[in-house]
Amino acid sequence: MIEIQQLVKRFGSKAALDGISLQIEKGSVFGLVGSNGAGKSTLLRVLAGVYRPDGGSVLMDEEPPYENSGMKNRIFFVSDYPYFLPKSTLQEMASLYRRVYAHWSEDRYQALCRTFGLDIHGRIQNFSKGMQRQAALILALSTQPDYLLLDEIFDGLDPVVRQLLKKLLADEVALREMTVIIASHNLRELEDVCDHVGFLHRGGVLMEQELDSLRLGIHKIQAVFQHLPTAEQLSGLDIVRWDTRGSLVSMVVRGEDEQIQAELEKWNPVFCESLPLTLEEVFISEMEAAGYDIDNILS
Amino acid sequence: MTSTTSFREFMREWKALYGWNLRRSRGISLLYFGLLLLAGPVLTFLVCSVSPYPPSALSSIVPVNSGFSLPLTMIFTLVLAIQRFSYMHNKRSIDLYHAMPVRRIPMLLASWSASLTGLLLPLLADVLLLFFTNVWFSQGAWYNIPLNDFVFLFGSQIFMAAVCLTFCMLMAVCSGTVMDMVISIVLTNCSYPLVIFMVMLLGSWLLPGFNGSYSLTLITALAPFPAMIVSMLFAGDYIGPLFGYDNVVDTPWVFWIWWICLLIAMLISSLWLYSRRKSESAESDLAFPAPKILLRFLCSAAVGLLAGMVFFIIVGATTSFFIGFILFSLMAHAVTEALYSRGLRRFVKTLPAYGAMVLCVTILYLFAATGFFGYDTWMPQNIKSASISTSWYQEGINPSWSCSSNPIYLFTESKGEIARRDRMVFTEPQHIENIQEIQKNLINSRKPEGSPFYSFVANGTHTTFTYDTPSGTVNRNISSSMNDFDEKAYALLKNLQNTQEWKSQTIPYVIDSKGVDSIWIRANEGFDSLAGLHESGGDMIFPDIEYSEEYFESNSIQCEPTQEEIEKLLSLLKKDIEAGAFLGTENTFNEEFLYLDIDISRYFRLTEDSPWYELAPEYKGQIVQQRYQYGSTEFIISPEANTYSYLLELAEKYGEATAQ
Structure with missing residues (x-):
């Protein structure tokens, strides 16, 4: 732990890290997500x-x-x-x-070499980026760590190797209760492999939650109203993101789905549906709520 | 965790990385060994294979080998240090190294010890191979194998290689990049010796009495690479007495003790600093700023002082010294800053540090120019004896004052107790007072009237005052020439050489007639008027002898007088000294006079393959003297001297005998 x-x-x-507090359970796969310069790599290096x-404790x-x-x-x-001599x-x-x-x-090393099929006598410097990461993974898993810290591990890996990596990690976690922390911007991959995520922003932790409860605790709502309420009028909802196009309202709201629906019913929506959010959407919403000027960046 | 377990863990971590580092540096070590092999055993083999008498050829091999292996060792020390310690200057490699389950101290120690092994094993193998090649070719002449040379020359080289490597490690720990590390190593080894030399030179030019003797130990005290070269000289000195080559021994224990202490200090501080070094300092500015600040200080001070002194020599004014100092020290400061910071963005911020350096040098100048808290005028108490010697020569002043022109070496029966005497020693209180008076007079002459400061003197000559007291010897060296002696000082000096105490220390009094091997009589250029002495006239005093074309040789004769003749000659010399009839007459070079060289090399034997003399085993006397290296001493005999006519007698007698 x-x-x-x-x-x-x-x-x-x-x-780079400004008083963050976090708890990661043994045997979990923890995804570290954050904006550039949020402190993900620094946190991994401290771990x-x-x-x-410089302060606090790990x-x-x-x-x-x-x-x-x-x-x-x-x-x-x-x-x-990954650095190789x-x-x-x-x-x-x-x-x-x-x-x-x-x-x-x-034995594990030999087995992994066979699985990945890398040339063990070839110079690693001559390997492609993805192959170098595979080499790093072979070495990492051969040491049989209890804590595996991976920084942007999916970069450069082809889809097949990504699946292989996910499988290997899942096996290790299941067999040895290995704890894995993956810092990545590839939220799609994290979504598949992580059971917990932590959002880092400007050296602090925005939120840290189990992935399933995260998904259940935030919703994308699309609704059409005859009389369009303002965001302020929906003060009973924890709205993370609010967007209107004509009479169509798109919003990201924290909370239980039933409670949100009940609150919206008060405004007699013509149409209202709740959509599941991808991790990426959750991340963007949370970042925006934290003051990350996404619109300005994207425009 | 108990201390035993902790130590075991430490050793396990060290061992794991030591072996790995050793493997990684084997390529460079093999290259180093190959080059050493060429300079040592292979060269010996080739030379001895073609030499008609290999044992005599062997003696020249060791210096050649050490002369080659020394720069090679220095280069490979730097190369190995860069190879083994550069991991801490790369952010990516730091991720690998510092994430491994090895603590910092065993990690650094493993790199250091592996580099040391990679450096020392080839050197040791080369020495052993060289030794066995020597044994092979010595043809049973075991005495030709300089075993002690091997031990001391290579031992000191091995030790200094360890010192240099440790210094490189310290610089690596303090640096953020490899380039900073190399810059720090190079600048320290260049600027420190230069700044110490310049400060000593400044002192000897400015502060009357400052000894100005250049201690190589001090000059290289923080510069291990130059110290490695010095260690070779010291090792050579140490070898000397073991082989009986050298009469003057200066065993530099201080040098070795200093470097042993510094090696330990550098090792401990490297490990301590590395344990506190932040991983994130890789690829950044210096991990610890102290070397940068110190080196900027040293470089600007060294270059500034050097330029200031050159300006002073050219222009001859104190102002020019300061102009040169400010201009060039600022330039050196800027260059050092640009090297470290890859630009001058922060140059303005560094100016206070530069100002501090200028302030330090100015304070040093003011201290020296005002006598350094009374150092200039301080006189020791309870003086047992005093002496004065000059590095300049002046007509009318006896050359025996000049320590460099006529040193006297005193030997005792025990070869270990050898002392060089290069000055006349006075013990009578009045004479000691006179010497002190001369010193005060010279010091006053250095201060312009009405000025609180001494002025620069850089004429290259000096007068040395030495006082022996119960608590030790005090030396005062005053940069001066004869022009700095006023009438009073000049008279005091001349009076001293007319005292009985002075006379009793001249050569005929300390010489033993049994030790005189031969004498050499020469005539000066004004000798033509003595042509009447010669049977056939002309300007040759010994015309019957076929001499070489050289005037110097044609007007001279070397002979071996009998014991009685030598004794008579010595007694006449004493008589003339008592009467003041020769040596130091006012117009020596305008008159007709004779040179007399007395060869006392009978007491000394030239050792084979060495330019040095050693005492002959049959010599049982207490004191003899010789002129360094030549085994003779020279007198200038004027016509009014008693010795003069006797010398002509001897010249005539032995000249004719030789001609026949």
């Missing part, structure tokens, strides 16, 4: 013990990861641009990890 309390990480005068927190199974080799033996971090092959990288990771599994 990961417990983050009032975590602060500064780069000079700028706080991996690469960065030392505990993984009640132990801080920084300068804790015992704990780090149970963590593997795949960065957004110059001119090294997958075999050479494996020999490094074999030396330093106590739980390295040679």
